[in-house]
Amino acid sequence: QVQLVESGGGSVQVGGSLRLSCAASGFVLDYYAIGWFRQAPGKEREGASCIIGSDGSTYNADSVKRRLTISRDNAKNTVYLQMNSLKPEDTAVYYCAARTLINREYNYWSQGTQVTVSS
Numbered sequence: 001q002v003q004l005v006e007s008g009g010g011s012v013q014v015g016g017s018l019r020l021s022c023a024a025s026g027f028v029l030d031y032y033a034i035g036w037f038r039q040a041p042g043k044e045r046e047g048a049s050c051i052i053g054s055d056g057s058t059y060n061a062d063s064v065k066r067r068l069t070i071s072r073d074n075a076k077n078t079v080y081l082q083m084n085s086l087k088p089e090d091t092a093v094y095y096c097a098a099r100t101l102i103n104r105e106y107n108y109w110s111q112g113t114q115v116t117v118s119s
Contacts (some may be wrong), residue, residue: 001083002026002108004096009113016115016117020081022110029053029072033099034079035106036070038115040093045095049081054101064090086117 008020022034030053039045050059050069058070069082079096094115097106 002058002098004108004110006094006096006110006113007117009094010116011116013078014087014117014119016086017084018086018111019080019103020094020096020116022079022081024077024079024098025096029074029077029079030087031101033101034070034072035099036068036079037095037097037098038090039095040089043092048094051079052101055105076108083115084103086115088117088119092116 003021003025008018008022010018012018032053033050035050036048037045038048048061048064049068051070051072060068067085072079092115093112094114096110098108099106
């Protein structure tokens with residue numbers, strides 16, 4: 001059974017940092033792409049960052065480049081999102097999601113975690 005369990009959200013002040021974790025079970029990261037998505041109040045969900053299982057290559061949205069870093073620990077089957085220099089506009093519910101390398105659609109989603117950045 002594929003499952004993604006997310007942790008690490010919370011409240012932080014502007015300029016602060018948080019690290020989100022996405023623990024995967026039921027599949028091996030090497031054969032999947034893991035993406036981090038976020039949805040702010042009143043806005044559509046947007047992709048923030050992605051890591052490809054086969055070679056570890058990463059992709060980041062322009063809005064988060066140099067501030068958000070995705071990484072993985074294969075031994076723990078866990079993907080992380082390190083968020084630095086946080087801004088109020090980073091406030092959102094963050095989700096991790098998984099898709100197989102041949103699919104374009106993400107099939108599996110975490111429960112979501114709230115990140116709130118206050119000034």
